[in-house]
Structure formats: C-alpha cells, structure tokens
Amino acid sequence: MATREERSTDAAAESDPAADGDGADPVADAPDSSETETDRRGVGAAEPAPVGPTADVPAVAVSGLSKRFGSGPDAVTAVDDVSVEIEAGSVVGLLGPNGAGKTTLIKSILGMVLPDEGSVRLHGIDVREEPRAAYAHVDAMLEGARNDYWRLTVRENLRYFAAVGGVDPDSVAERHDRLLDRFGLESKVDTPVRNLSRGMKQKVSLASVLAGGADVVFLDEPTLGLDVESSRTLRAELRRIAEERGLTVVVSSHDMDVVEAVCDRVLILADGRIVADDSVEALLADNGRHSLLIASRDLSPAVVADLRRDFEVAGVDDGGGRTRIEVAADSDDVYALMRRLREHGVTLDGLDTIEPDLEDVFVDLTRDREGSR
Amino acid sequence: MSRQPETGSRGPETGSRGARPAGYYRLARAVLYREAVLFVRYPANAIGGVVIAVFFFGVLFYGGRMVAGRALTDSIEGIIVGYFLWTLSVGAYSAISNDIGSEVQWGTLERHVMTPFGFAPVALLKGVAKLVRTFLTSGIILGVMLAVTGTTLELNVITIVIVAGLSITSVLGLGFAAGGITLLYKRIGNWLNLLQFGFVVLVSAPSLDVGWLRVLPLAHGSGLLQRAMVDGTRIWEFSITDLGLLVAVAVGYLGAGYVVFQYATRRARRLGVLGDY
Numbered sequence: 001m002a003t004r005e006e007r008s009t010d011a012a013a014e015s016d017p018a019a020d021g022d023g024a025d026p027v028a029d030a031p032d033s034s035e036t037e038t039d040r041r042g043v044g045a046a047e048p049a050p051v052g053p054t055a056d057v058p059a060v061a062v063s064g065l066s067k068r069f070g071s072g073p074d075a076v077t078a079v080d081d082v083s084v085e086i087e088a089g090s091v092v093g094l095l096g097p098n099g100a101g102k103t104t105l106i107k108s109i110l111g112m113v114l115p116d117e118g119s120v121r122l123h124g125i126d127v128r129e130e131p132r133a134a135y136a137h138v139d140a141m142l143e144g145a146r147n148d149y150w151r152l153t154v155r156e157n158l159r160y161f162a163a164v165g166g167v168d169p170d171s172v173a174e175r176h177d178r179l180l181d182r183f184g185l186e187s188k189v190d191t192p193v194r195n196l197s198r199g200m201k202q203k204v205s206l207a208s209v210l211a212g213g214a215d216v217v218f219l220d221e222p223t224l225g226l227d228v229e230s231s232r233t234l235r236a237e238l239r240r241i242a243e244e245r246g247l248t249v250v251v252s253s254h255d256m257d258v259v260e261a262v263c264d265r266v267l268i269l270a271d272g273r274i275v276a277d278d279s280v281e282a283l284l285a286d287n288g289r290h291s292l293l294i295a296s297r298d299l300s301p302a303v304v305a306d307l308r309r310d311f312e313v314a315g316v317d318d319g320g321g322r323t324r325i326e327v328a329a330d331s332d333d334v335y336a337l338m339r340r341l342r343e344h345g346v347t348l349d350g351l352d353t354i355e356p357d358l359e360d361v362f363v364d365l366t367r368d369r370e371g372s373r
Numbered sequence: 374m375s376r377q378p379e380t381g382s383r384g385p386e387t388g389s390r391g392a393r394p395a396g397y398y399r400l401a402r403a404v405l406y407r408e409a410v411l412f413v414r415y416p417a418n419a420i421g422g423v424v425i426a427v428f429f430f431g432v433l434f435y436g437g438r439m440v441a442g443r444a445l446t447d448s449i450e451g452i453i454v455g456y457f458l459w460t461l462s463v464g465a466y467s468a469i470s471n472d473i474g475s476e477v478q479w480g481t482l483e484r485h486v487m488t489p490f491g492f493a494p495v496a497l498l499k500g501v502a503k504l505v506r507t508f509l510t511s512g513i514i515l516g517v518m519l520a521v522t523g524t525t526l527e528l529n530v531i532t533i534v535i536v537a538g539l540s541i542t543s544v545l546g547l548g549f550a551a552g553g554i555t556l557l558y559k560r561i562g563n564w565l566n567l568l569q570f571g572f573v574v575l576v577s578a579p580s581l582d583v584g585w586l587r588v589l590p591l592a593h594g595s596g597l598l599q600r601a602m603v604d605g606t607r608i609w610e611f612s613i614t615d616l617g618l619l620v621a622v623a624v625g626y627l628g629a630g631y632v633v634f635q636y637a638t639r640r641a642r643r644l645g646v647l648g649d650y
Contacts, residue, residue: 069644107648110487112483135487140483143648146479146481151415152411162395163399164484164490213392
C-alpha cells in the first residue's frame with residue numbers, strides 16, 4: 001500500500017484545483033490496486049508522517065480528550081479525559097445513558113466541538129492540525145434523517161455528498177446503485193427525499209454517508225425511530241458493508257440489539273468517562289449475571305423475605321395462584337439457592353434461566369455511577 | 374484538473390473499479406447543479422419573490438404618484454435603478470444568511486464542515502449561484518418596472534453586471550456575517566432579515582455629496598449604477614478611483630464578513646452549538 005506521503009508527493013505534480021484551497025492537496029497519484037478508494041479522495045493535506053489506512057495506525061486515536069461546557073460552579077464536564085484507540089476495520093458501539101457525553105465525544109472527535117484538552121488523530125492525521133486531510137477519511141450521520149437535502153432526490157443526494165466528500169460521483173455510480181438496492185431504495189432513486197417515509201429517509205441518510213470514500217464512519221443513533229423491520233435491515237446491511245469494505249464504524253445507540261448485532265467492541269460511557277471497553281462477549285462474561293426465574297405455590301412472603309437476606313431477588317410476581325421470583329444467581333449461587341428452597345419445603349412449578357444481555361450489563365455499569373452522583 | 378483513470382479496489386457491494394478524486398471543479402459542479410435543480414424544480418419561491426417585488430413597486434409607484442404627482446415621475450428613473458439594486462441586494466444577502474441558517478436547521482451544515490473542502494467554498498459557490506438567480510429575477514422585475522412606468526434606461530449589460538455585481542458583493546459579506554451570527558444565536562434569522570430594509574438607506578445614500586458614505590456597502594455602487602443606467606456611462610468611462618473604490622469596498626466587506634463567519638464558526642464549535650437548532 002502506498003503511504004499518503006508517497007501519494008502526496010505524486011499529487012504535488014498534479015494540477016488538481018483541490019490543491020488550491022484550505023491548505024489541502026489533492027491525492028491524485030498513480031493508481032494502486034491495493035489502495036482503498038478513500039486513499040484517493042480528492043483533497044487531503046500533504047503531511048510528512050506516513051498516515052492513511054494502514055494496519056499499524058489506528059483509524060481513530062483519542063488521547064486525554066476533555067470538554068467542559070460553562071464555567072464556575074455551573075460548569076458541566078461532558079467528556080472527561082477520554083483516551084481510546086480504534087483499530088481500522090472494526091465496528092465499535094458507543095453506549096451510555098442520556099447526558100453521558102456520547103454525542104459530545106463523537107463531535108469532539110470530529111472537530112465539530114472543540115475540546116478543551118486532548119488530541120484526536122484519524123488514521124494518524126491530527127484533526128485539529130490538519131482537519132481537511134483528516135476529513136478526507138471520515139463521514140458521519142449525526143442528525144439521523146436530517147442529514148440530507150430533502151428537496152433533492154435520493155440519487156441526487158448520494159451524488160452530491162460524494163462530490164462534497166471529495167469523490168467524483170460518476171466513478172462511484174455503481175456503488176450507489178448497489179447501496180440503493182441493498183437498502184431497498186432502488187424504486188425511489190428519483191423520488192425527492194421529502195416524499196419518503198421516516199425509515200426510508202434514515203436509509204437514504206446512511207446510504208449517503210456510505211456513498212463517498214470515507215473509511216471511518218460515525219453513526220449517531222442510526223436506527224432511532226425506525227420500525228423493527230427497517231432497523232433489522234439497516235443493521236444487517238451496515239455490518240455486511242462494513243466487513244466488505246473494511247470500514248471503521250463507530251455507532252452510538254440506545255438500541256442494545258443494534259450494538260450487540262453489529263459491533264465487535266463496545267465502549268460504555270458514563271459521566272463523560274469510559275467505564276467499560278471490551279467485546280460484547282467479554283462484557284457479558286465479566287459483568288453479566290445469570291438469573292433464575294422460579295415459580296412455585298409455596299413461595300410465601302416469609303420465604304421470599306428469607307431469600308432476600310442472602311440472594312438478590314430482582315422481581316416478585318404473584319398471580320394465577322403461584323408466585324414467580326427472579327433471582328440473580330451465578331453458578332455457585334444456584335446450589336445454595338436450591339438448598340434454601342428445599343429447607344423451606346418449596347416445590348418448584350417452574351424453573352428457567354435468564355441469560356444476561358448487553359442491556360443488563362449496561363444498566364449495571366451505569367447504575368453504579370448514577371448512584372454515586 | 375487532473376483526472377485519474379478508474380482503478381482497482383473495493384468491495385463487492387460496489388462492483389465499481391474504484392473512486393476518482395473530486396477537486397474544486399467537481400465540487401462546483403455539484404453545488405451549482407443542486408442550485409439549478411432546486412430553482413427549476415421549486416420555482417414558487419422565485420416567482421413569489423418577483424410577484425411581491427413587483428407588487429411593492431406598484432404600490433410605491435402608483436401610491437407615490439397620487440401623493441407626489443409630477444415630482445415622483447421626474448425622479449422615476451432613479452427610483453427604478455435604486456429598486457433594482459435593492460432587490461439584487463436582498464437576494465444576495467438572504468442567499469447567504471438564510472442559507473446558512475437553513476443548513477443548520479436541516480442538519481447538513483456539520484456534514485459540509487467535516488469534508489475535505491469545508492463549508493466556506495460551498496457557501497461561496499451557493500452565493501454565486503444565487504447571485505445569478507437573483508440577476509435573473511431582478512432582471513424580470515426591472516423589465517416589469519420599465520414597462521409599467523413607460524421609462525427607458527441605458528441597459529449596457531456588461532456595465533450593469535459589473536457595477537451591480539461588485540455592489541452586491543459587499544452585501545454577500547454582510548450575509549456571511551449574519552450567517553455567522555445565526556450559527557451562534559440560531560433563531561435570530563428573522564431579526565437579521567430586518568437589515569434588508571437598511572439596504573434602502575444605503576442604496577439611496579447621497580454618496581456623491583457626502584464622501585465617507587462611499588465606503589459603506591452599496592452606497593458608492595448605487596451612485597455608479599445610477600450613472601450607468603440613467604446617464605449611460607460605460608464601465609470604461611468611470612474613473613480608476615471610482616472603480617478601485619468599488620472593488621475595494623466589495624472585497625473589504627466580503628473579506629470582513631468571511632472573517633466574522635469563520636470566527637463565529639470557531640466559537641460555535643467551542644460552545645458546542647454548531648449543529649444545534
């Protein structure tokens with residue numbers, strides 16, 4: 001793979017008008033079939049360091065990022081000393097309760113919010129020092145369906161944002177066709193976006209983000225407001241496209257299903273800090289707690305009260321002549337729980353296990369911090 | 374502009390042979406195409422603007438004639454030229470300032486900011502496109518005014534386009550500044566639109582009598598446009614000083630407006646309100 005330095009040297013000999021503006025140089029070198037198309041986006045600064053999508057340079061490198069709003073006693077720390085690296089080609093979920101700082105973190109990474117401290121590098125390019133070159137690698141869906149021009153047609157939006165993103169729209173026309181096909185928009189290509197449903201607008205928005213040459217994509221609540229079917233389609237296609245194109249994707253969402261289905265890695269944010277950073281599997285293994293759902297006619301209030309003393313009884317439900325309780329229980333607890341039930345002479349009518357999911361982990365991790373406020 | 378051949382790479386979802394880079398030429402094509410499409414596809418705004426402008430001129434002309442009689446008729450040429458320049462100014466100003474506000478509202482501003490080109494070239498290109506559009510609509514208004522009043526003016530297109538174009542370039546600067554303020558304070562656009570009525574004062578300012586007024590936007594250009602359209606003065610017949618001042622005022626206000634816009638953008642990013650609406 002040619003480094004950006006090599007390409008920029010070549011580009012200096014070109015007469016691309018892109019070289020004239022904003023301190024940016026065109027990246028219009030001799031073609032290299034091993035490059036990503038993003039490498040060849042029209043505008044990017046020439047910088048000495050070997051940067052660009054390479055295996056040894058993180059796609060996103062955030063170091064000591066902090067952002068406070070306001071001053072004095074009313075100051076709010078939205079992002080608090082966040083450091084994280086995201087390797088190229090990975091899909092990372094960003095979770096956090098409302099006000100945790102997810103959007104501020106994403107916007108700070110993108111330079112839409114200027115951080116008070118810290119640095120951000122996209123493919124090795126400092127966003128603050130060389131924003132134009134860094135932006136040649138990135139696109140984002142920050143406003144959901146409000147990310148496009150609604151009075152333009154679907155295809156016009158894709159072509160427009162490809163060009164604005166530094167890619168000749170004619171050269172990616174086939175990609176656009178394929179994207180439209182995948183998102184079920186092929187019959188709507190000539191329809192103004194304003195005439196589409198909410199779900200379709202959201203799909204157009206995502207398609208337009210993927211329509212250019214960005215190899216790092218930030219998506220803020222991409223499935224917000226979508227029906228189940230649309231959400232399922234969108235996340236399936238997102239995962240597939242990310243794998244096929246080797247995209248680096250950062251997804252901020254409240255939808256745990258999306259994160260669980262799409263992401264290789266999850267960052268959980270609370271009070272502006274990263275409180276968990278691991279794969280979905282590891283988070284579940286380390287933090288997830290199995291529960292037992294027990295149903296019996298013998299679960300009297302006295303028995304339940306006794307259980308509460310030594311076990312975490314999450315829920316009690318009386319009805320239909322029997323009582324159901326949910327008890328958080330790891331494997332070691334199960335034997336003790338069964339012994340205790342037997343001591344009380346409880347005959348089980350039903351016993352189910354409940355597998356932990358990401359939502360439980362998320363609630364546990366962020367609840368602790370909520371309580372400490 | 375160099376163009377690279379389509380080259381290898383990319384995923385099966387594209388089926389393409391790779392992406393070519395787009396420079397400023399492609400950017401200009403995309404932005405201007407979008408403006409043209411919207412103009413053709415949604416002509417109601419432009420038509421509405423022409424109708425309203427003609428209506429107000431009709432009120433001004435017929436109402437004024439009832440009140441002032443011959444005095445108004447004697448000065449009708451100056452009024453038509455001034456009104457023409459005012460409609461151009463309003464179009465240019467709102468093209469920039471309202472458009473920036475709309476981009477914020479639509480959620481597309483941040484997408485432009487985080488591109489290899491940035492938002493400023495896009496805003497400038499859109500401004501150019503809307504200037505062309507404004508010249509078209511104001512030309513129609515001018516034609517209607519001449520027909521309604523039975524007035525004849527010297528219509529040397531080159532002189533008019535250059536003088537009027539440079540005059541309203543200074544207004545583009547005001548539009549950039551207003552757009553920057555909109556970025557910071559959001560729903561302030563309606564108040565800033567009131568500035569359009571201030572253009573009436575600038576267009577009618579006695580810049581030939583009071584020298585310092587010539588450094589204000591529109592004022593000097595308005596005087597030159599009067600001379601061009603009423604007296605038939607051609608562009609090459611103006612003094613170097615007059616033309617130099619016209620260019621300096623245009624560049625000065627455009628530059629100052631752009632600086633204000635850039636400052637406001639940076640401050641909005643610091644406050645975290647760039648994309649909020």
